[in-house]
Amino acid sequence: MRNTVRELRTRRGLSQGDLATAMGVSRQTINSIETGRYLPSLPLAIALSRFFGTTVEEVFDVDR
Amino acid sequence: MSIDEGSAHGTRSWKRWITPGAAVLGGLVYLVSGWSGGDRTFAFGGLAVMLALAVALVLLARRSETVAGLLDGKDERINHIDGEATGIAGRTLMAAVVIGFVVEIAQGQDGHPYDMLAMIAGVAYVLALVVLRIRR
Numbered sequence: 001m002r003n004t005v006r007e008l009r010t011r012r013g014l015s016q017g018d019l020a021t022a023m024g025v026s027r028q029t030i031n032s033i034e035t036g037r038y039l040p041s042l043p044l045a046i047a048l049s050r051f052f053g054t055t056v057e058e059v060f061d062v063d064r
Numbered sequence: 065m066s067i068d069e070g071s072a073h074g075t076r077s078w079k080r081w082i083t084p085g086a087a088v089l090g091g092l093v094y095l096v097s098g099w100s101g102g103d104r105t106f107a108f109g110g111l112a113v114m115l116a117l118a119v120a121l122v123l124l125a126r127r128s129e130t131v132a133g134l135l136d137g138k139d140e141r142i143n144h145i146d147g148e149a150t151g152i153a154g155r156t157l158m159a160a161v162v163i164g165f166v167v168e169i170a171q172g173q174d175g176h177p178y179d180m181l182a183m184i185a186g187v188a189y190v191l192a193l194v195v196l197r198i199r200r
Contacts, residue, residue, distance in 0.1 A: 025139045026132070
């Protein structure tokens with residue numbers, strides 16, 4: 001599963017800690033999501049997408 | 065669907081006191097148990113160890129996101145890790161119980177108390193399976 005969380009975050013000038021605070025998770029969790037080591041729950045994926053003003057499909061994409 | 069809007073690290077939450085509180089309660093149980101049984105070394109030693117654990121958890125939570133996440137239960141990744149680690153610990157314990165039971169039987173014993181421990185684990189597993197299956 002690929003995602004664009006890191007690109008979306010850095011484009012807005014946010015640190016992992018900033019995004020973690022906004023999402024109510026730890027900085028480590030944001031790092032794990034960005035590196036693809038952790039697949040977030042659907043509620044967290046939707047919250048991330050809404051935070052960046054985009055859709056889940058545009059943030060997360062299945063490797064084919 | 066709800067995403068906690070507070071920081072997993074900074075939000076004050078009563079949940080983060082459950083585990084340290086349980087450690088203190090366990091220490092008090094050890095104190096009463098050891099005192100009742102006449103083993104004051106165990107009574108005070110057990111209380112001291114559990115109090116030290118409670119203090120260590122509270123202090124570590126200020127430095128470690130992982131410990132903070134384990135205590136307040138707000139980080140879904142840490143919760144998943146906690147669940148998986150608990151499962152691994154449970155399976156390891158079950159394996160130890162079964163091995164202990166088999167060794168006891170091989171030595172001509174009746175298998176106590178391993179047989180009862182295995183029965184408790186088996187019943188707990190089936191009950192958990194049924195309840196979780198109904199809820200999901």
